Amino acid sequence: MRELSYREALNEALVQAMDANPDVILIGEDIGSYGGAFGVTRGLLDRYGPMRVIDTPISEAGIAGACVGAAMSGLRPVGDMQFSDFITLGMEQVVLQGARMRTMFAGQVSVPLVMRLPGGAGTGAGAQHSGSYENWFVHVPGLKVVMPASAYDAKGLLLAAIDDDNPVIFCEHKLLYNARGHVPEDAYREPLGVTRILRKGRDLTLVATSLMVGLALEAADQLAEEGIEVEVIDPRTLRPLDDPPIIESVIRTGRLLVVHEAVETGGFGGEVVARVVASEAFDYLDAPPLRLAGKEVPVPQSEVLEAAALPQLQDIVRDARKLVRNQV
Amino acid sequence: MRELSYREALNEALVQAMDANPDVILIGEDIGSYGGAFGVTRGLLDRYGPMRVIDTPISEAGIAGACVGAAMSGLRPVGDMQFSDFITLGMEQVVLQGARMRTMFAGQVSVPLVMRLPGGAGTGAGAQHSGSYENWFVHVPGLKVVMPASAYDAKGLLLAAIDDDNPVIFCEHKLLYNARGHVPEDAYREPLGVTRILRKGRDLTLVATSLMVGLALEAADQLAEEGIEVEVIDPRTLRPLDDPPIIESVIRTGRLLVVHEAVETGGFGGEVVARVVASEAFDYLDAPPLRLAGKEVPVPQSEVLEAAALPQLQDIVRDARKLVRNQV
Amino acid sequence: MFMQNVSVEMQPLHLALEALGPDGLKDSLASMMLIRAFEEQVDQLYLAGRTRGTLHLSIGQEATNVGALRALKSGDRFFSHHRGHGHALAWTDSPQRVMADIMGKTGGFCDGFGGTMHMADVKSGFLGGNGIVAGSLPMSTGVGLAIRLRAEDAVCLVFFGDGAANEGAFHEALNMASLSQLPVIYVCENNSYAMSTPVNSAFNVESIASRAAAYGIPGFTIDGNDFLDVFHCVHSAVRRARNGDGPTLVEALTYRIKGHSRSDRQAYRSRDEVRRWQEPDRDPILRFASTLIHGGILDEGDIAALKATANSRVDDAVACAEAAPKPDPSRLMDHVYA
Amino acid sequence: MFMQNVSVEMQPLHLALEALGPDGLKDSLASMMLIRAFEEQVDQLYLAGRTRGTLHLSIGQEATNVGALRALKSGDRFFSHHRGHGHALAWTDSPQRVMADIMGKTGGFCDGFGGTMHMADVKSGFLGGNGIVAGSLPMSTGVGLAIRLRAEDAVCLVFFGDGAANEGAFHEALNMASLSQLPVIYVCENNSYAMSTPVNSAFNVESIASRAAAYGIPGFTIDGNDFLDVFHCVHSAVRRARNGDGPTLVEALTYRIKGHSRSDRQAYRSRDEVRRWQEPDRDPILRFASTLIHGGILDEGDIAALKATANSRVDDAVACAEAAPKPDPSRLMDHVYA
């Protein structure tokens, strides 16, 4: 089985999409000779030339707008925000234009863009380069939000996102770029809006996103040694959220823990919990559904503080154990 | 008892704050001779002059940044975004600078700004002028988020927000500007972070924000005629959220309905539900906690479509009734 | 190109005549008259409570609206802004549809979803109004990139106001377009105010066009109330864009005769100032009509006939829009996702 | 002010001598040497895995860093950017604290919360670095407004890169400052690249300073590797600002000798190009040292002594920072709210 890193998987998805469809173009800062801040677009300028790999000045609103305008003209632009945080400069174009245009114009236009947001903390980049903003976009009708946690999903979901006729916010994680995994060579698609159950278990439903998925699986391994069987679920697409598998899981396990890196308050975990408790699963709950998330603080730069701000493996193990043992 | 409109109450709060403290300044588009898009700053340019009432060109990032810079210099700027939607152009300054600076600089600085966001739909202004973004800011540590639903609270909370040493996002509602209510003349403060119970009831806890508070109270009146006693709660400050009164209420009623105008997915309702179900109230729940919110669509312009997109009185009555009668 | 003392100029007339023909010129005047009649009517409808939401009228800016768009041809695209009825009428010549949109009825372009600021007729190249000041500018870059990539013989024109030229989006978009030499024409309708802010409180420079220098592109200030000046300047810019010579910034000096929007008390200007802009030597319709009469292309009778047609088309449009069904709320979610 | 063929100029030297005195000039050179020695050391530490996160080094830009800040006095404020070690050292002269911040230790300015891009010493007027390109520009408007409102005898200087001048924030901030004639000095460190983007791929104009015209403010392009040119130009701008004559845009032409940040393979430039900027006629430290020697202010021995001092101060700083305790994770939530 061929293994690639998440970075290589994304790069291969771009290559396959661009080979197959001349309408696919890339727009962003330093995506040319530099290969993107995280190397995802390496080699693509040489391969596709400057008409399709558009290296821009530092103008995030301009980039976001260029993506919207290109998409409404029938191209399939893939924008690169360099760091997820910089989308704060492009919110107007993405949210007020890209996401709303189709409805405002009564379906006359579609806006098939993908905006790649390299997000997340853990590299010591500090408070302005470590953010997780996915729930802002989950809160915007007209957008789809995708968040791959493995190299396999990175490729399959990116190809599907490029195919999609809607604006898709594609949330990557900096600490995953080097994560390796099986990645088939063909241009496979992982459909958007399909939740994946990664590990079956009867005691607890553990919903995790992005970098937390790996930690959740590790935690499940550790807990298995204590006889606690955790079901690990990765929604992969946050909007639209495929919630039935989560709800069915909670019906079986009676317990829910949602883990994400973004801060808890106002975050995606609230959405998952609210959906589960509003569903048939309500009657099967044996314990309060819980969230575990980033601490309510701008991510500090130094290692010890940064680690303290982010959910760690042992936090997941601890919260899961408490939930299963009814110690909450 | 003196009555004022919400607009007049806000204006009076600004006058009292500016009279009392020369450090309070206003920054925004058309806040001078025009009096602000909604008349809130009427008369203030004449009263305080152009050094304190700073009428800017159309530059939302510039306005947001001017507020942050002025606040870190010891002033207490009150920014006016004209329409809440335009904050999409100022997110970087508010979120990455204003909210994070104090932590990044280890407490060396405070950023006592207030950013007024006239939000909400119902005026036929269309998809780009009708947004409710409060949960984006609820998701940002370092910010406080305030959302007054009455003229009384508009004044008291604005005065408290101006006093506060942190950046405060102040969410107004366009349809409330003409709402009248008792407003004392003195410069009273309503402390941030204090939830208010507006009506007591034993059957259902109804948490509502902004424009929905009035509808919730009306719904409670209607339901009372059917013998259903609804407890209506307005958190008023969404971050930090004073949740104990909500939790205690649910312990008494066993039922929770959260109503807001912003779309449901990824919204503030999820936060309220998640907090309640993670609390002691979990054991007292007699029915699934529910949310009622704006439909998942950019707000359309025409009256019938707009009304269909927003939570209406009868929707609240219907959902509340269902919950209490265990029909969910 | 801006002339302080506007006179009837025959040189530009001949140029326009060559490009548009006498019928094209007549049509252009008809279009301007349609806009005027339409907007006067909408103003009344608003006051009578028969429209809802906000309204930004094009009265006084007809020469810019029509003059710029006549410089485009089929296959070209353009973006309008919040003050876009004039653009929509000039491009689609469909007062019924525009009126239906403003009234939130079906039968318009956007079936009650868009309204006054959000009309579009995408297939025809009208890429939409915009409620966000300068909101179209970044998008025009993407349209320009698409045209360039596909080597289409097309251009993209984008309208925006004087106020919009102070948004960061203006800066980023013009710089990007210049770097890629995109076929985009930026038409700034400098109507002297941004809401309550007069241009001289919003800029410390002589002209907005002078900002073109900051991006290394040509910039022109023209008399936006002179159809011929607008047509001529935009036409040249379009030619440059088609030839691959990149973007141009055109600043058309004009005046907003009505208040900014429905809620404007207009404390920031005098009635006298407004009146001066309505005089025959400034009003764009009177000026263009007089040019065409002096040029021997139309006579007074033609003008009266055009005016009557404009009025009756607007009356029809109102009747039609009032008769059109309201949108069906069951279609609320139809367009959120493709 | 920019001179293609840089020569030793005595006229500017006399001006700077008058303003700073011989000790001030000597201190300035010492500061530039400290920055150089410090950054060389940080580069090594990074390679040895002893720092974490990103790093943007100031090597090559010392004349701009120090020259601009020497034009300020106590009570003035300034903003730095992501490449801010040089500014922090020039202003605070505290290599220990800067090093502690970079290493994520306590004893610096920001106790492990800020790091390389987010140092500040607010009381002294150093309002902080910034991880967001152009992020300080809008804030400087607010500082200017505060100074104006309180009628303080102070100015605000803001550093940013050539790349930052393409952000919308640049446009909005300069326009607003010009309108209110704020006492803000914009110092663009044009170090020839923004990450991998050479200035000529990011601008279609001769100079960034020429953009000042778009806001009606003065703009100057200067030799950013010439301490005297930088000092002189910024000093004049500061004087204008203090006199109420409004903002100035200064573009200092310089060069980033090291890669953009830790992850830069530098495929976008040649080694030769870098080497040319390190020659004695371009290197800012060698040039300033030679000027001071020629001007009779220092001799070779002084220079050697300054260099030795710089090196030993940096060694001390490293030792000190390494010995400093890590931040206490129990303090994580201490600063989120006031």
Ligand SMILES: Cc1ncc(C[n+]2csc(CCOP(=O)(O)OP(=O)(O)O)c2C)c(N)n1
């Ligand atoms: C980003 C943004 N800021 C503010 C507004 C509110 N607004 C609508 S139109 C307008 C004035 C625009 O002035 P200008 O660009 O000159 O166009 P005009 O109205 O004069 O045609 C303002 C401030 C808006 N719609 N979008």
Ligand SMILES: Cc1ncc(C[n+]2csc(CCOP(=O)(O)OP(=O)(O)O)c2C)c(N)n1
């Ligand atoms: C808004 C924003 N966009 C992009 C980046 C990533 N980034 C950091 S530094 C840099 C280059 C900045 O170039 P310039 O302004 O010339 O400063 P220099 O690094 O050359 O000193 C980029 C693109 C950022 N930090 N912030």
Ligand SMILES: [Mg+2]
């Ligand atoms: Mg205008």
Ligand SMILES: [Mg+2]
């Ligand atoms: Mg640079």
